[in-house]
Amino acid sequence: xxxxxxxxxxxxxxxxxxxxxxxxxxxxxxxxxxxxxxxxxxxxxxxxxxxxxxxxxxxxxxxxxxxxxxxxxxxxxxxxxxxxxxxxxxxxxxxxxxxxxxxxxxxxxxxxxxxxxxxxxxxxxxxxxxxxxxxxxxxxxxxxxxxxxxxxxxxxxxxxxxxxxxxxxxxxxxxxxxxxxxxxxxxxxxxxxxxx
Amino acid sequence: xxxxxxxxxxxxxxxxxxxxxxxxxxxxxxxxxxxxxxxxxxxxxxxxxxxxxxxxxxxxxxxxxxxxxxxxxxxxxxxxxxxxxxxxxxxxxxxxxxxxxxxxxxxxxxxxxxxxxxxxxxxxxxxxxxxxxxxxxxxxxxxxxxxxxxxxxxxxxxxxxxxxxxxxxxxxxxxxxxxxxxxxxxxxxxxxxxxxxxxxxxxxxxxxxxxxxxxxxxxxxxxxxxxxxxxxxxxxxxxxxxxxxxxxxxxxxxxxxxxxxxxxxxxxxxxxxxxxxxxxxxxxxxxxxxxxxxxxxxxxxxxxxxxxxxxxxxxxxxxxxxxxxxxxxxxxxxxxxxxxxxxxxxxxxxxxxxxxxxxxxxxxxxxxxxxxxxxxxxxxxxxxxxxxxxxxxxxxxxxxxxxxxxxxxxxxxxxxxxxxxxxxxxxxxxxxxxxxxxxxxxxxxxxxxxxxxxxxxxxxxxxxxxxxxxxxxxxxxxxxxxxxxxxxxxxxxxxxxxxxxxxxxxx
Numbered sequence: 001x002x003x004x005x006x007x008x009x010x011x012x013x014x015x016x017x018x019x020x021x022x023x024x025x026x027x028x029x030x031x032x033x034x035x036x037x038x039x040x041x042x043x044x045x046x047x048x049x050x051x052x053x054x055x056x057x058x059x060x061x062x063x064x065x066x067x068x069x070x071x072x073x074x075x076x077x078x079x080x081x082x083x084x085x086x087x088x089x090x091x092x093x094x095x096x097x098x099x100x101x102x103x104x105x106x107x108x109x110x111x112x113x114x115x116x117x118x119x120x121x122x123x124x125x126x127x128x129x130x131x132x133x134x135x136x137x138x139x140x141x142x143x144x145x146x147x148x149x150x151x152x153x154x155x156x157x158x159x160x161x162x163x164x165x166x167x168x169x170x171x172x173x174x175x176x177x178x179x180x181x182x183x184x185x186x187x188x189x190x191x192x193x194x195x196x
Numbered sequence: 197x198x199x200x201x202x203x204x205x206x207x208x209x210x211x212x213x214x215x216x217x218x219x220x221x222x223x224x225x226x227x228x229x230x231x232x233x234x235x236x237x238x239x240x241x242x243x244x245x246x247x248x249x250x251x252x253x254x255x256x257x258x259x260x261x262x263x264x265x266x267x268x269x270x271x272x273x274x275x276x277x278x279x280x281x282x283x284x285x286x287x288x289x290x291x292x293x294x295x296x297x298x299x300x301x302x303x304x305x306x307x308x309x310x311x312x313x314x315x316x317x318x319x320x321x322x323x324x325x326x327x328x329x330x331x332x333x334x335x336x337x338x339x340x341x342x343x344x345x346x347x348x349x350x351x352x353x354x355x356x357x358x359x360x361x362x363x364x365x366x367x368x369x370x371x372x373x374x375x376x377x378x379x380x381x382x383x384x385x386x387x388x389x390x391x392x393x394x395x396x397x398x399x400x401x402x403x404x405x406x407x408x409x410x411x412x413x414x415x416x417x418x419x420x421x422x423x424x425x426x427x428x429x430x431x432x433x434x435x436x437x438x439x440x441x442x443x444x445x446x447x448x449x450x451x452x453x454x455x456x457x458x459x460x461x462x463x464x465x466x467x468x469x470x471x472x473x474x475x476x477x478x479x480x481x482x483x484x485x486x487x488x489x490x491x492x493x494x495x496x497x498x499x500x501x502x503x504x505x506x507x508x509x510x511x512x513x514x515x516x517x518x519x520x521x522x523x524x525x526x527x528x529x530x531x532x533x534x535x536x537x538x539x540x541x542x543x544x545x546x547x548x549x550x551x552x553x554x555x556x557x558x559x560x561x562x563x564x565x566x567x568x569x570x571x572x573x574x575x576x577x578x579x580x581x582x583x584x585x586x587x588x589x590x591x592x593x594x595x596x597x598x599x600x601x602x603x604x605x606x607x608x609x610x611x612x613x614x615x616x617x618x619x620x621x622x623x624x625x626x627x628x629x630x631x632x633x634x635x636x637x638x639x640x641x642x643x644x645x646x647x648x649x650x651x652x653x654x655x656x657x658x659x660x661x662x663x664x665x666x667x668x669x670x671x672x673x674x675x676x677x678x679x680x681x682x683x684x685x686x687x688x689x690x691x692x693x694x695x696x697x698x699x700x701x702x703x
Contacts (some may be wrong), residue, residue, distance in 0.1 A: 028421040032686045034304040038311040045312075046376030051436065051545030077549035101447065169550055186545065187447045189378060 044194040052098060052186040053079070053167065058108060059138070059178050067191035070174040081116070081165035090160055096151040102132030103142035105180035109134045111170040112184065116162035123157035138179030200696040253621045254290070255650045256664040256677040257636040257696060259588045262646045263675050264340055264700055266354050268584060270519035271403045271415025272506035275350065280673075282338030282354065283699040290333040294692035297326030297365065301689045319367075319374060324389045326365040330371050333358045333697065336398075352417075353402035357492070360582065361394035362625055379436045381448070385531055387432040387457050396425040396463075398485075398492040403503065413507040415519075421499035421526050421581070424491040425463035428579060432457045455568055457537045460577055462497050463488075465533040499526030501581050515590045521582040529576040539568035580624075588619035588636075596643070601676070613640045630654070634662075644668045652679065657691060664696075673700040 089175040104110060115127035151159075265288050266273045282288065294490040298318045303311065333356055340352030368385040373569045403417025434455035438448050470483045490496075501524015508516045541564055592612035616636035623630050632654040639644045649663040662679030676697040683690035 032688075033306050034688050035306040036304055038304055041311050042315065043312060044374055046372075046374060047378040048376045049378045049381065049448065051448045051450065051543065052444040053546045053548040054544065055548050056445070075549040079546055079548065099447075155556060169549060185446045190376075192376070 001153045026121075039196060044192065045055075046192050046194075048113045048192070050188050052100075052188045053184065055169065055182070055184040056176050057106075057110075057169075059180055061169040068174075068176050071172065073174045074168055074173045076166065076168045078111065078117075078165070079165045080163065082163045089156065092192050092194045093156055093190060094153050094155065097189040097191075098149040098186060099102065099153070099189070100130060100147045100149075100184065100186045102145040102147075103183045104132050104145070105135035105138055105140050105142045106178055106182050107137050107180065108171055108173065108178065110182055112167070113170070114165060114167040116159045117164040117166055118161045119163045121164075124162060125155060127176075132182070132184070135180050135182075138181075140180075142181070142183070186195045210428065242583045251624070253292075253630075253632050253652075254677075254696060255619060255621065255632065255636070255652050255663045255693070256679065256694075257675075258519075258619055258621075259515075259617075260638070260646075260648050260664060260666070263673060263698070264338060264702065265335075265675075265696075267340070267402075267403070267405065267415070267417075268356075268503075269521065270407055270505035270517055271352075271417040272319055272413050272519065273405065273415065273517070274413055274509075274515065275405065277340060277342065277350065278703045280339065280352075280700050280702045282339045282521065285334065285504065285700070286387045286699045287338045287354075288335035288356065288698040289697065290331070290694075290696045292331040292692075292694040293329070293414065294694075295326075295328050295689065297322040299689050304688065315374070319370060322365050322367055322370075324365060324367045326367075327362055328365070329360075329362045329645060331358070331360045336646050338700070348407040350405040351402070352405070353400075355398065355400050357396075357398050359394075359396045361392070363392040363394075364389070365501075366390050378493075380592060381438050381440050383437065385436045387434045387436070387455055390432050390457065391430050393428045393430065394426070395423060396488070397421050397423045397496075400494075401503075406530070411509045413509075415503070415505045417503035419501040419503065419522070419524060420494070421501060421524065422492055422494050423462065423497040423499065424488045424528050424664050425467070426463045426497070426526070426528060426579070427464060429457070429459045435597050444544060445547070448544070450543040452539065452541040452568055455537055457473040457541055460528070460532070460534045461534065462528040462530065462532045463491060464531075465574075466531050468533075475509070491556065497526060497528045497530050497563055499581070500524050505586075513592050515592075516588070518587040519585070521584040521586070523582045523583055525578050527576065527578050532574040532576065534573050534575060534577070536571045536573070537568055538571070541567040585622045586619065588617055590615050590617035590636075590638070592638075596640075611640065614638065648677075650679070660692065662694070668702065671701050671703060673702045674698070 086118060100112070102110065102112075110132040111129065112132065113129050115123055116125050118124050128149050132145045133143045135143045151186075199397075254269060257263070257265055259273065260266050261273050261275045264275070264277065264282065267275060268288075294624055298321060302318050302321075303314050305314070336355040336357065337352035338352070338356075340350060343349040343351065366389050368389050370699055371380065372385055398421075400420040400422070401417050403415060405413060407413050434457070435453055436455075437451050437453070439451060440447065441449050466487055466512055469485045470487065471480055472478045474483055488609040501522050503519065503521045504523070505519030506517065510516060525636075543564075592615040594613040596610040596613055617636055619634050619636065621632040621634070632652055634650045634652040636648055636650045638646070638648045644667055646666045648664045650664075652660040652662060654660075657680075659682055661681045662677065664675060664677030666673060666675035674697075676695070678684075678693075678695040680692050680694070687693065
């Protein structure tokens, strides 16, 4: 019987059968209960919060003389800001929330404007306007004003070609008697939708 | 387009833009080559697929002395060949892929849950200690013979190609990419979590196994490494954070602190040059292959190493073995390109209108570039090979007693039909060593057919069952092994897949 077991023919058949079994076992192993088509449903929705602009206006620094009177003080500024025109933003930026926090002890309202310019320097998209409430005078607790601007994907599309951001601060009836500090702090929340 | 470029542009800047070519190239490289959509998809899937891999542990083949490849795991293995020759390119094929922390099933299971919820859950479950490893080996050829005059020495040698990679899951930055920083204000994202190593090399080896006496067998193997491609990032420092501050200029401070990130590459610069200079895709591939082949034939960065091992026969039934593999160094001095990013930077937004402060206009990109410069150099470096340790104890019984068969070499003691024992494995990796422990049972069903069943435990899995079968048909030996057999009914649940197979001619 053992001689039969060790015959070349038997060895070959037995070995091949066992190897065949293991080979098939390895290479036909099952992949069950999974759906790789779900990969098309994967989407990333990160939200990035990044500082935006800030300003500090102290009357002690600004005043030259108590007799000075300026009916309207306007300070303009321009920043490079081509975020909304880059491919990634065009395709995947779905919402931008700009939050502005004003703290004011100066007894005047501050008007803050900003908008967008294209590469030719022309205004595009909406212009935003907000007012920081007046304060109660130097040395008092600051009056806080919070404003939020929401740019949805329609607005983002409108300012797609923006390359610059223009801003201005307006203050009326500036006199040498005004005392206090005006502060602006702001951030942008950028909502991304990235589908694989 | 990509997140890095997006983040650079998300920040408003003064009219003057950063013009540095290096930084622009970096951003361009990031946008077009590193995090392109396909790459992002692949990377994300890889991140999702992170689970356990047992590195280069070959628990099925260790101390399986019926095949010549056991000498590669222990040059002092107790083999009994007169000579052997591996079938070129088929004598040893090894593939080992593993992920620690999750499996494909965790993300792609077919159920009612939204895949994005499953990704978020998996992301939450994974840690910075989880990793992905891939090891692939292909033996070009393998040979061995018993010394004519001194039968107690067996020489063996050969050449094999190896690809070995490990990437630790960078959870901090995966979270930053997947969820953003809004919910992670005041949290620290550490650059030290960016760790990985990948290498493609050819290994030339020659060794001898000497039976010192009836109880002791010792072996030594010398190795010459010819590296074709290597990339490594390790021991990075520093962090990025978004701090919410009440007494600063703005709502947040975005801080890069003590950043010190180094990526060392060798073999990359020449491939990059080929892809930049050649226009035809076919030429790019041909040139790349020629470059790699040249480096595999001792034209690359060279290194030296040894394997040591031994078998101690406590008595005629009990063996103790131990081996140490790849104690060596690779000296990288050709085709090197090392990138270093170092510095500190704090961003608080933009002071506006600038007239109030009286300071010069701010330029974010210039400031960032100056503060966190990217340096390139081609300084030589040395890297230790991933050292591996194996040890086992084996008890044998049920000696073969069939007098009717001349299946074994006359004059030699007949072998045992059954053995069992335990073995341990350790491999040094960039972050910390990996361990595994196995119980095994060796069964010789017939003189020409041997099997080994293993049960392996490591820090990630408690139910890894492996199996190897080896048979001799005339002088041709064939073996095949696989682990994690219990997961083969649904392989996507497996966190580790390992298989080896090969053909040898053995006398």
